[in-house]
Amino acid sequence: MSCSLVLGAQWGDEGKGKVVDLFTEEADVVVRFSGGHNAGHTVVIKGEKYILHLIPSGIMHDGKVNIIGNGVVIDPEALIEEINDLKARGISFEGRFFVSKRAHLIMPYHKIFDKHSEAKKGSKKIGTTGRGIGPSYADKMARVGLRVCDLYDEEVLKEKVFQNVEEVNLIAERIHGLEPLNPQEVFESYKKYGEIIKPYVAETSYMINKLYNEGKNIMLEGAQGTLLDVDHGTYPFVTSSNPTAGGAFTGTGLAPQSLNNVVGVLKAYTTRVGSGPFPTELEDETGQRLRDVGGEYGATTGRPRRCGWLDLVATKYAKMLSGINYIALTKLDVLTGFDKIKVCVGYEYNGKVFETFPPEIKILENLTPVYKEFDGWTEDITKVKRYNDLPENAKKYVEFIKNELGVEYALISLGTDREETIILNKVF
Structure with a gap:
């Protein structure tokens, strides 16, 4: 078991x-554990792009079990749309896709309040997708x-929907000046959604x-990133999980x-959305x-991503928080052709240099990165199959990252396709 x-x-x-x-090749089960359909995972297979929002990436492999865990919040309408889209493209779900009964549901009023609240923040907006996640x-x-299991008890579903809608309508009308929701319509629509996803609920x-104790290889799939963690990230500019x-x-x-x-x-560099x-x-x-x-536009929203050099202060913080023991380095190919490449190795603030990631937003917004500079490379690396065949300058860059973090590489990705990858260590 692993x-x-x-x-x-x-x-x-x-x-x-x-x-x-890539690692699902060796996994038996892939489980998504947090976030909602604000995430977008892109998988490219033989030049064909698949964008997954809720469903684990392991769905692209025949015979693998895929599970949406209880930590995910689910918009059933979005889930059904994603299932139908993948089915239309020949992906099978029967007997290998499951949704937790304990997962919470995104309701219509969540989406309304999310968008309205964000709009009212003006210049202080967080950058939420407006999909009701928070x-x-x-x-x-x-x-x-409301949880997924509530969809299958009509009395409970109706009571909770009517109670919640009555309360949110007061807020919507009196505070925000919004049109009220019809609780009966919400109840009927979610009752219908429940019937559609019922074959997958467990x-x-x-x-x-049980699968773990049977000796199956389990892959837990995260969404978003460490610096968006609601407890450890750049609060309040974070996700809600x-x-x-x-x-x-x-x-x-x-x-x-x-x-x-x-x-x-x-x-191999850094981006952020919002x-x-x-x-x-x-x-x-x-x-x-x-x-x-790098094609840095959001898979879910299409928004252009903010881009910058790799930040090893932040990465060391991420390693500490989750006990990272392997790195999967991606998009190294994007750096091809740059004369110089920089890596942040420290922060300077008020005349002092430090190597820890501060919680204070004011400091993070006003510090100056301390960089180490590397010579770039011009060779096309997308077809490289062995680590030793990488350009010398690329290897120097990659080795520096590894040595600074004190961990080994699981893989190095040199392009979007499955084949454009150097696998260095197995994780099962």
């Missing part, structure tokens, strides 16, 4: 979809949320532990001692070049 966790070591968008897809998690913590906590290792246990029902390896997915501090951001031609060459 369990490996794949998570983002930056602000998300590191290429986790491809990494999970308000759904807020209701979960306030103990007024008590997944027991299922995952825990995409760090701790969230993998609360979001699946597996015990901590089941985990064997933690793979941190690290882009508002918030970004110490190494490049708001110049270099940043735009990274964006254009």
Whole structure:
């Protein structure tokens, strides 16, 4: 039995979809443990692109079991749309896709409040996708949320929907000046959604532990990234869940001692979507070049990503928080053609240099990165199959990252396709 966790070591968008897809070759089960359909994992197979929002990336492999754990918040309408899209493209779901009964639901009022609240923040907006993720998690913590299991008890579903809608309508009308929702319509639509997804609904906590105890290889798939963690990230410019290792246990029902390896997915440079501090951001031609060459536009929203050099201060912080023992380095090919490449190795603030990631937003917004500079390379590396065949300057860059972090590489990705990868270590 073996369990490996794949998570983002930056602000998300590191290429986790491809990494999970590759390691699913050796996995039997892939479990998504946090976030909602605000995440977008892109998998490219033989030039054909698949964008997954809720469904684990392992769905692209025949015979693999895929589970949405209890830590995920689910918009059933979005889930059904994603299932139908993948089915239309020949992907099978029968007997190998399951949704936790304990997962919380995103309701229509969550989406309304999310968009309206963000719009009212003006220049102080967080950069949320407006898909109701935060308000759904807020209701979960306030103990007024609806769960997937509620869809199958008509009395409970109706009572909760009517009670919640009555309350949110008061807020919507009196405070925000919004049109009220019809509770009967909400009830009927969610009752219908429940019937459609019923074949996939299961008590997944027991299922995952049973599969683990049977000796299956379990891959836990993270969404977003470490620096968006609601507890450890750049609060309040964060997501509403825990995409760090701790969230993998609360979001699946597996015990901590089941985990064997933690793979941190690290882009060879850094990106971030939405508002918030970004110490190494490049708001110049270099940043735009990274964006254009790297195709740095959100898989879920299409928003252009902010781009900058690799930040090893932040990455070391991510390693510490989740016990990362392997790195999957992605998008190394994007750096081809740069004369000079920089890596942040420290922060300077008020005349002092430090190597820890501060919680204060004011400091993060006003510090100066301390860089180490490397010579670039011009050779096309997308078809390289062996590590030793990488250009010398590329190897120097890659080796520096490895030595600074003190971990080995699981893989190095040199392009979007499955084949454009150097596998260095197995994680099962």
